[in-house]
Amino acid sequence: MITFITGNQNKLREAREILGDVEGHEIDLPEIQEVDPHIIIKAKMDEAKKQGLKNFIVEDTSLYFDGLNGLPGPLIKWFLDKLGNDGLYDLVKDKDPKAQAKTIIGYSDKEGKISYHEGIIEGEIVAPKGDTNFGWDPIFKPDGHDKTFAEMGPEEKNTVSMRKMALEELKKYLTE
């Protein structure tokens, strides 16, 4: 059974839907200051290994603005915290609106071998619309859709889930 290092029950449920038997494990792993998510995930996995964990996954979901040369990326939580969705939109409203929502899953197998599995959704940063319950969902409109993540119901959102894509990639890797 794979261990998913997370305290987020929604993410855990999503992982179970795709990978089957997954147990959640909540430990406090330090998040280092970096804009490359692989380095952040690697640091977390090294720490989890030190604590004796095997066969586990760590996840990072970040938002990359083309108009800010890839910022905020993994720093999105601080941007959102300090500026809110209005402030985030304001940063790029006169710039290139293209953005990527990206999930990277780091997997450390029983022998400690590490692999990374990505899911990327291309889209645009727009003025906040929809339900404001979940992070930056109100400002991200995936390409080919008229709605932001926050305006979509669970079913539609499920068709453009970068986290689901990354989990499917991992599943492929595990079954090969």
Add this chain to the structure above:
Amino acid sequence: MITFITGNQNKLREAREILGDVEGHEIDLPEIQEVDPHIIIKAKMDEAKKQGLKNFIVEDTSLYFDGLNGLPGPLIKWFLDKLGNDGLYDLVKDKDPKAQAKTIIGYSDKEGKISYHEGIIEGEIVAPKGDTNFGWDPIFKPDGHDKTFAEMGPEEKNTVSMRKMALEELKKYLTE
């Protein structure tokens, strides 16, 4: 003798000028992802203590934009890396230009008691001017001056040094 955990010879020289006997010590301390510099410094000091260090200082110098509600703060290195000084200026050119350049020195004494010592220079973010050798110096114009940090000679810059102010604060603390 106090140990300054830094690999930067200029910072070390500045500390010696104010505190007298200071030795430099270069160790790799993890920089955690945070916008409160005290938490970043505290994490570094905890790690240095674990490695057996006593009577040492750790320093953080960051730039806080009023127009971005305190961002970038300690995240300035990533902003500068991704956007450059032109991009940094562009972020606030239509917003409140006020900013603070702030140095915080964390000091852990022989018994491991921690204290923080600050130096703050108030100023404005302006279009880049002057020598581009040193970080964000070209976009920070301290209040009461017509020049950016990058346009000042060493002597003038010395009169508005947030790092010097923080070191003077620490000196006061040590002699009291």
